[in-house]
Amino acid sequence: GESVGLHLPTLSVQEGDNSIINCAYSNSASDYFIWYKQESGKGPQFIIDIRSNMDKRQGQRVTVLLNKTVKHLSLQIAATQPGDSAVYFCAENIRHNFNKFYFGSGTKLNVKP
């Protein structure tokens, strides 16, 4: 997942712009990836997932891109809205190890009106 530390990386965007949040993973055996959104005081909410047999997957206003060559995952949010302000983190699951997800520490998205 993302770098681990006491201070979360922060991304500030203007309302209406597109947002791109990145995640690096290290295990080439990871084959299932999930993006979660966590609002203050709430549990993580599922946004979108992708398996390693795909490079891209789209949902409503969100797109996940997977680059297995460089072990990189990104979440694109189109037309970012104030309600998108939250911490976003990725999770990876290693092939055949269904009990184990590894989580990044997250990126804080601030949407300016």
Added chain:
Amino acid sequence: EAQVTQNPRYLITVTGKKLTVTCSQNMNHEYMSWYRQDPGLGLRQIYYSMNVEVTDKGDVPEGYKVSRKEKRNFPLILESPSPNQTSLYFCASSSVGEKLFFGSGTQLSVL
């Protein structure tokens, strides 16, 4: 509504006083897991369960116990809480190999 329910949402206790955080899911999921979340760190797995009566340690199991007597419930037990267990705790469930559904969290403070 499909959900994972944790109770309580907030808990303040003192060192050494046993406590239980309950978790229940209504999705008939086989897999359930407990995580703790500390500032600036990713979610760390405490214990998990692949099915009834099947539990195993995660990455940070010390000081915690779990049980899985019924498919829907997976309580987290702290027999003798210590201040370093002050944290935000999440229960999650899923079908095996699928996305995790999380509860709303339990903020625990051990004084």
